[in-house]
Amino acid sequence: MAQDESLRAWMALSFVPRLGMKNLSRLLSHDAPEKLLSYSNTQWQAIGLKGDQVRYLQSQAIQEAERCLEWQQASELRTILTPQHSLYPPLLKEIASAPPVLFVEGEVQCLSLPQIAIVGSRNATIDGQRAAHQFARELVEHGVVVTSGLALGIDGYAHDGALSGQGKTVAVLGSGFNHLYPARHRQLAERIKHSGALVSEFRPDTKPRAEHFPRRNRIVSGLSLGVLVVEAALKSGSLITARYATEQDREVFVLPGTIYQSNYAGSNDLIRQGACLVQNVPQIIEELGAMLDWSINQQNLTQPALFSSPNDEEQLPFPLLLANVGVEATPVDILASRTNIPVQDIMTQLLELELSGHVVAVSGGYIRKGRG
Template structure:
């Protein structure tokens, strides 16, 4: 059943807005129902009492105006409800505590499958800190990483803008509904990110900013990213929460040192004392994360392209799926390279030429890029390299 089915979409939206359920509760009921959201909702209605009276009232008579507003937002071009039951739901989020059940996405949802580096830091960053954020964002983007942050003022915003100015992908994970912008001064930035990257939220449309939303937002930033770079942070900075969550999730944490006289360097120095990697150059991050990016590509290849007979399996050697080693010997990869030819092509053009989904092509192109057979160019274009 696809999301073109209005009954299925409605079931998701009703479940998502059920008071007291949360992503963990929804996932548990989906597991019990074999991934069928309508069956999960029927079960939820039968056993709503433990969730309390607000949940029972909502499930008995949902607010139709609110559901219609959600549906209207999702009907707009470039908007998507990405569900945990879909093959292109980011697999890296499955390994974090309390993984989200859905993500509301405005923009290119396939970017969630790209290898990402989070760049976070102080809202009241210094001029030097903002310059560092821009420099690292440009360098990491040039190396093929998408830049992920929280669209906050300061370091976050500088990293997003630098990636956009370099015509590189950037993702903003926000602590509001996908139709809200916080801080309000970032209205133009939010429009740019949605147009050329992806705006991501686990909160439904209309949800305002709340203090407890931002730690939840931070776990997704850390979970999507192979590593988190902290540039300027005070001892009580929210960036330290993101870094702690990244470390707890087994991801790399990088910190930029600063002057002992700068209060905004103290958070970074604490991270370094606690085991974060001291970083002076973006090349150190690229070198550290290349293997993790390759493993992510392998996991995506299996998740998106596994045939019904389950013939493709992980071989246990660094996450590379057996049967896909040597991309040039795989029929679908050979076809992709043939259709790509020797002139740059956009992802949309390749979708039309090959008949593959955007998510599947993103995974295949990532693997070819890691093997230096394809190059990602500005404007989400791809070009075959000599010998590729």
């Protein structure tokens, strides 16, 4: 089919070593993926490919793309997404290093629903495990999808908590599907793909490697409106996820912990740096109120709003603009760029939001106030 041909060509190009999304986009500006694959050596080099990259395209790329298509066709639960696909998650598409290919097993629509990531230590305390499970269970009761990395410890308890609450959960893998890691979570992964989704940017035959896991954390945060750090030591991988979240303009929430346990040293340091301290799920919902409402409206969901104002009939004004005003000062020109709203209209809306108490003008731009 033409669709398979296009996907095969896209994957072949995206698999080229050291290419990256930016250079892939540059190549695609020259021609359609299917036509690019028929280029000669001279044509490839003329548009910037190196000798070893050309050799890969001519020797391995198509075969590896074909194996990926065979993986997809082996199950109705499997989908391969590119940024051109209508089901590619819109929030993830916004990040600077959006993966050019996503392999998905399960309910692919989950990836575009409002998500909160829960991350933390692999060697979690009993309190941390209980908190991850409880927060995940309560979040799905509010209609939020819980996202994590399928690792031992906090990740596993978060996934299980979401499933126990009859909700959806997304697990982002640090390996290909044929080498699921950790093996101890195979049964959990089976449960997730029937009530959520498993996701990987790695080809199905890719084995787990240490450098894959920090890299996959950008997808965990990129899929989510915010990241909740339950328990993290000073050198925890969760801090990498928190850093990605900040770079991606996502909210970072942290559960505070005792100063006498090293497992909480990283968590408490995040709070010291300005992350949002939370003690319960309603505080998360309140902080993300406008963004969650806007995200739900974008999906045309029929479920009740995740955040209710004192007057249930009241609608938050200018939800698109509010969704882009956070707890740190955001300049007007940045808001205009994010929303594609003219600066003059942005100024008018901000004035109304300021008068109604939803935002506050501060040095450097605007911040949210209260439930806004």
